Amino acid sequence: MKAVLMTAAGNPEVLQIQEVVNPAVPVGNTKLLIRLVAAGINPIDTKLRSRGTFYPELMPAILGCDGAGIVEAVGAGVQRFRPGDAVYFCYGGLGAESGNYAEYTVVDERFVAHKPTSVSFAEAAAAPLVLITAWEALYERGRLEPGEKVLIHGGAGGVGHVAIQLAKLKGAAVSTTVSSQEKANFVKQLGADEVIFYKQTDFVQAALDWTDGEGVDLAFDTVGGETFHKTFPAVRVYGDIVTILEPNANTVWKVARARNLRIGLELMLTPMLQGLEESLQHQAEILEQCAKWIDQGKLKIQVNHQFPLEQAAKAHQLLESGSITGKIVLLISDE
Template identity: 65%
Template sequence: MKAILMTEAGGVDVLQLRDIPTPQIKSPTEVIVELKAAGVNPIDTKIRKRGSFYPEFSSPVLGCDGAGIVVEVGDGVTRFRKGDEVYFCAGGLGKPETGNYAQYTVVEEDYVAKKPQSLSFAEAACAPLVLITAWEAMCDRISLGADDKILIHGGAGGVGHVAIQLAKLRGAEVATTVSNPDKERLVRKLGADYPILYKQKDFINAIMDWTKGKGVDAAFDTVGGKTFFDTCQAVKVYGDIVTILEPDCHSSSLKTARNRNLRISLELMLTPALMNLQEGLKHQRKILEQCAVWFDEGKLTIHLEHTFPLESASVAHQMIESGSTTGKIALTI
């Protein structure tokens, strides 16, 4: 089969289109998926630059997100049959015979969900990682509730644009930071109540005005760095802040967070995969099953900004690393 291999850690030139053996079922509960599309995520570019999570294995296939058609099932598979259209977040971290920048992949059935009928394969392939990340951050970490006010950073980004929609489905009021008027229009369309053009307006002052000096009930940081520490000033006393980046506590202080008695949560949706936590992986699949219902009911949408053919994976990586993308990018296979 054709696949994009990461021949070594480095720049985009290490992504090479090669012929490799088609993966085979080794467990009775595995399915083989003929991939029609793969999502491209920032984690893919980070692995490419620094090396995979499993350096003992060489030339991995990247890509955590995939969508395609089940073409073979193990003897113990009960949830799928040949011909089923599926989507999932599995593999792509460096283990052999995993990854979705390829024509085929093998996945445990417990990690796979039926593809939303209303989405194309490319749209579906873009969705799993960001859906799981946003869900775990806002529903599992901070238990966002009806009438809560939340600040979501980077609302036009991959995680941010689905986070807005999930927050609205929970009945919350949403403020979000964006960089330009085009992104402002997008987040308003997705349901954001208060877009903040952060290049024109200090988001802390904007939030304090919006909340009459109280601060938001919760904040979801998808940007990291100084933004995380500044956001602590915009969260109410005894409020919540969750981030998908590791705070650099050597460069900034958590004094504001401590004084305001904030509850800080860290979100890494890859933890179940990296630690082989079966219940965590099943929980993530259930998230995708519920979101599939909402997609088909018109309550969720995925903003697919660009698609590239498989052989142009390096171009997709360059676009993500530019830091200016809106929504999601997919490779079509």
């Protein structure tokens, strides 16, 4: 099969398309052989490519956590799927298990969900990592409740545009930061109640004005860096702030402590990195629920750029250029 191999850590040119041996499904287990139609590209992919994977001794590597495709064959223990089923999932691509920049992959059925029927394979492949991240951050780390007010940084981005929709589905009011009128129009279409142009406006003051000086119940940081600690005064006393980035070592925690904030750290890769099978199964259950919402028209994934598999390096270059609206996807086969 054709696959994009990461031959070494470095710039996008280290991604080379090559012929490799097709994976096989071991007899008597619960794994699926999946013919990949599309693979999503995420910031974790570019970080692993530039810095090295979590398993540098296992090189070369096939990147790509997000995939969507068709079940080709099943192990004897498989119960939920059969050949011909369309699926989507977030699994592999961290350096240990083979990722999805390839024509085929093997994944345990417990970690796979049925693809939403109303969207393309490209849209489905763009969805898993951002859906799980936003779900865990808002619903599990942040404990978002109906009627609460949430501030979402980077609302037009991959995670942000999904987070807006999940927050609205929970019955929350949403404010979000954007950098342009085009992005403002986009997030308003997703249901954002308050849009903050962070380059022209102090987002803390805007959030306080929006909440009559109290602060939001939950802030969701998808940006990191100074944005994380600068958000502390925008959160109400005893409120929550969740970030998907590692806080800087020089983060000043004084305001967070004075306001008695609850700090949440969200990394949806933890189950893969720690081998937590029950948590991986829970993530697949999240995708099953989100597929229902997608098919009901309550949730959508924005795919703005699509590249053929052999142009994975160009896709990485685009993502690293910054300020991307929505998601980037690799198209692997026709369907």
